[in-house]
Amino acid sequence: MKIKLLFSHYFDIEEKVLDEYGALNICLDSDLPLFIDPFLLFASDNLEYQKLHKQIVGHLISLKKIAIEKQDLSDLNLFRFPEIRQNWLGLCKYGNQGKGLGPKFAKNIISAFNGFFINFGDEEVTSESHIEKLTLIDSGVGKDFISDFSANLILEYLLEYTERFAKLHLEEHQRKIFSVRCVFDEALQIWKPKKFELPYLYLEENGDFILLTPMDILTKDSSFINHSDLVGDFKNITNSIGNSSLRQAINSYFYRALPPNPRKKEFEMAVSQTIREFPEILDYYILQKEGNKNQSKQLSKKKIEQVRNELISTLIEFCETVLERSDFYNIKPNSYSEALKRANYLKDVIENNDGYRIFYKNGKPIASEDTIQRIFRLTWYASPYDVNSEVNNGRGPADYKISFGSGDSTIVEFKLARSSSLKNNLRNQTEIYKKASKSISDIKVILCYTMPEIKKVEKILKAMKQEKAENIVVIDAIPKISASKIK
Incomplete structure (x- = not known):
């Protein structure tokens, strides 16, 4: 194909x-x-x-x-x-x-x-x-x-x-x-x-x-021109206003609205409150942007080069070196075994067929959850199954819902081992999505870049008594030594 x-x-x-x-x-x-x-x-x-x-x-x-x-x-x-x-x-x-x-x-x-x-x-x-x-x-x-x-x-x-x-x-x-x-x-x-x-x-x-x-x-x-940039550079923006009376009025209002030792959310609220009082701040921010066009x-x-190098080339390499050389598209079990087999296929490609290389540029890991999700999507190319990404049924978006008819569906979630919320996500996320989507099964795929990350995942799974669960697929994307160099 x-x-x-x-x-x-x-x-x-x-x-x-x-x-x-x-x-x-x-x-x-x-x-x-x-x-x-x-x-x-x-x-x-x-x-x-x-x-x-x-x-x-x-x-x-x-x-x-x-x-x-x-x-x-x-x-x-x-x-x-x-x-x-x-x-x-x-x-x-x-x-x-x-x-x-x-x-x-x-x-x-x-x-x-x-x-x-x-x-x-x-x-x-x-x-x-x-x-x-x-x-x-x-x-x-x-x-x-x-x-x-x-x-x-x-x-x-x-x-x-x-x-x-x-x-x-x-x-x-x-x-x-x-x-x-x-x-x-x-x-x-x-x-x-x-x-x-x-x-x-x-x-x-x-x-x-x-x-x-x-x-x-x-x-x-x-x-x-964006909101997060406006908030992050707010003090510099207001201090650059040439009208001294306006500048002093803005700064005075802002610091009154700001609580002692403000958290990030409190700082953002003070910025928003000040802008609503002094709408001209937006124009001074945009003026600053015009000066840096x-x-x-x-x-x-x-950014375009980043997408081309880290996403498009990764998808193409995966596609050309692996998918075209397999009989993968002849697999037609139910949605759970279909999704699990593809997740394990992805694992095998990355761990045993030098697939890990596509996740690195200049020796540095580049794959985000978005990248691994898109690569997984390619394994469903020409499949008769309904593959929906970011399905949102009222409890937040799940990465994928795989289904074949109304009574056969599986939720698939992707995570990076380095994520600080991995433990909570493993415990709660797909169960919530399953209930919202009325899915029968769920699969979790975790990408690890380092040995400490693998150990971290093993520890979490052991504490959950899930270390041998077939529906949790841990992928080792650590760079491998070439077989010709192993003595």
């Missing part, structure tokens, strides 16, 4: 073709944990990017005007934005079906525009308005809004960008014409369709189109 995991594999082109075009080589099995950061559009020397940034902010300002002036907002369609799943970016470890910005977001942003952020778009301190500002204080507008909203507003550009690549580098049978709603008619207040010739999943029946995204507008985790491009490039 040939696994066509990446865009370049699927369309039989070299990765360097995408690199030279500037596009990310996306994974067509599950989303990559990358996001569009509108600040990178603002910070770019590319005039087209700068225009796109103004377009994003301009649309948001138009929505603010509607939210304030329109009395009847029972129709929330203008404030709802679907996830652009065809770019294969986001948090899904299985497929590309995200939630997008629905009714809850619509109500929260309408409320924000009629409350704390009523002056959005009228800033005088910063050179431009920035949509990230809406996520800097608890307004009910989360950081996931940034990428989803931006992708919707620059969708026409992304479609044109992808179409150019397709016509230049792909075969005719690998392209198809699609009509996509991407042009906003301001007069009619509706989104209109436009036709594009795009790459699509041509090996599948009714295959969907695929979007490419320029690497230089992507980031990992948080955008350059070159840093945003450097950080983004570093």
Whole structure:
């Protein structure tokens, strides 16, 4: 079986073709944990990017005007934005079906525009308005809004960008014409369709189109303007305010709100309380970011390389060196034995077939729980089983729920041995998930990088009287000495 995991594999082109075009080589099995950061559009020397940034902010300002002036907002369609799943970016470890910005977001942003952020778009301190500002204080507008909203507003550009690549580098049978709603008619207040010739999943029946995204507008985790950065640098931000009266008033208020020997949560609450009293702090923070815009491009490039080196290359290496050489996909027991066999297969690959190497770069361990979860997902490629990641049935998300019909399901959880919460998680977590998901069975997979970590796990399992439990799979990812060097 040939696994066509990446865009370049699927369309039989070299990765360097995408690199030279500037596009990310996306994974067509599950989303990559990358996001569009509108600040990178603002910070770019590319005039087209700068225009796109103004377009994003301009649309948001138009929505603010509607939210304030329109009395009847029972129709929330203008404030709802679907996830652009065809770019294969986001948090899904299985497929590309995200939630997008629905009714809850619509109500929260309408409320924000009629409350704390009523002056959005009228800033005088910063050179431009920035949509990230809406996520800097608890307004009910989360950081996931940034990428989803931006992708919707620059969708026409992304479609044109992808179409150019397709016509230049792909075969005719690998392209198809699609009509996509991407042009906003301001007069009619509706989104209109436009036709594009795009790459699509041509090996599948009714295959969907695929979007490419320029690497230089992507980031990992948080955008350059983000809440945790604001809190962490709060004192420097307030002390940099040139207006001495305002600076003194802010500092005086903040230190009154701060209890003696504050904990992290108390510090964050004092910051939030001070910002609500002095909203202009947000503009001074953003001004500071505007002054460091070159840093945003450097950080983004570093994060993209990290994802490519530590996640994408790891997944590909695992796929190419192991999965393609096995008859693994012929296994068809029940969900528990199916999941257990795959977990043990993963263990065997890592411990006995040099699979541990993919978890190290320059001698340092790189695999996070996210990485091992995504690798495990690959062992289900072309499987008839229903493999859902981060299933949330009211008690928090489980890593995977494997099922074959309504009466056969298994929860699988992944942990790093170095986790400080390992003991509690082993005792409680999957039992909670099992009850919430009505799963029959559970499997726990623990990745160890050092001998002390293995000893730690052994001690925990012994105390729990679970040292021989078949459903707890401990993987030894310690670097091994080559067999040729053993005397």
